[in-house]
Amino acid sequence: GQLEKGGFPHFMLKEIFEQPECLTNCMRGRVNVDTDNVVLSAVIDYKKQLLDANRFIIVACGTSWHAGLIGKQMIEQLCRIPVEVEYASEFRYRNPVITSKDVVIAISQSGETADTLAAIQLAKEHGAFIYGICNAIGSSIPRATDTGSYIHVGPEIGVASTKAFTGQVTVLTMLALALAKEKGTISTENYMHVVKELHEIPNKIKTVLQLNDRIADLSRTFTYARNFLYLGRGFSYPVALEGALKLKEISYIHAEGYPAAEMKHGPIALIDSDMPVVVIATHNAMYEKVLSNIQEVKARKGKVIAIVSHDDNTISKIADEVIELPDTIECLEPLLTTIPLQLLAYHVAVCKGLDVDQPRNLAKSVTVE
Ligand code: G6P
Secondary structure, X not given: OOOOOOOOOOHHHHHHHOHHHHHHHHHOOOEEXXXXXXXXXXXXXXXXXXXXXXXXXXXXXXXXXXXXXHHHHHHHHHHOOOXXXXXXXXXXXXXXXXXXXXXXXXXXXXXXXXXXXXXXXXXXXXXXXXXXXXXXXXXXXXXXXXXXXXXOOOOOOOOOOOHHXXXXXXXXXXXXXXXXXXXXXXXXXXXXXXXXXXXXXXXXXXXXXXXXHHHHHHHHOOOOOOXXXXXXXXXXXXXXXXXXXXXXXXXXXXXXXXXXXXXXXXXXXXXXXXXEEEEEEOOOXXXXXXXXXHHHHHHOOOEEEEEEEOOOOOHXXXXXXXXXXXXXXXXXXXXXXXXXXXXXXXXXXXXXOOOOOOOOOXXXXXXXX
């Protein structure tokens, strides 16, 4: 009913707007900005198992798998532990190499996804240590793991996952920070800097959410599209995948996420004046390279929707639409860049008159194969 949606027309929009509060809850008692400290009870209780690991294997499906791709970059950069990210459905059937020196991180909003649960069982049989990152308290996956961290974002009703994704990325960030500190792979200065910036994220998401009306307006222009391309590099590449997935799920427009530099190896052939291209082009080490991808798209008359950093005066001159975000550090950018892509998918679907909370053919949790 209307009441449960808290005045929003759909659960999805309500859940998008809840994200500042959800991430504050997710970090509560875990990120302490006064003492510059990140405390995850699982890292305290199972320090030895986690620090002794030769590698981490992340298993997940759908949006949770995208969060895993971000977690991989975070853990590898901060902790220097090799991380593999696997679709649970592939992992469980391909006789993977798993040993007792592996830590398997299972990510699942519902905690009930059949493939993820089966991947855990397989890893357990091989003696791996299992760490769960889930939302639904007491669900099957947390019960099957050795330890874990709940994301604490509250029940997610909309089929298209939004706040669970940012909650998963937040937990993975806290995990990477806590482990990096234990391992000594992060300088005190960098640690303090990331902790401070992480603590600022809920407020910055509030600023991003003020763009809702503007995104609703520009979404109207793109309902004609049959295809969308999403480009990003580094930490923005999984965000591009997630943005494309959101659009597919609820607007039924075909969308593909690609690492920006790979565009020349295929997708560039698709670009014409009917092709919207969403490019995440925030100010970081890859900025110049992504800028030249935007120029390549424009040279072929593609329509560019650029997600940029505050005060970008270059891309605003060439892109068709520009969405400016507050600045943060590179590894935390996904927590901001994801928000306008959630809103874009939402508004395109609403403009098309579709049922965003109950998209056709999709289920909130996939408990059978
Ligand atoms: C379904 C949902 C997705 C979700 C995926 C994995 O496909 O529609 O939103 O990302 O399952 O679900 P999980 O609960 O394991 O995160």
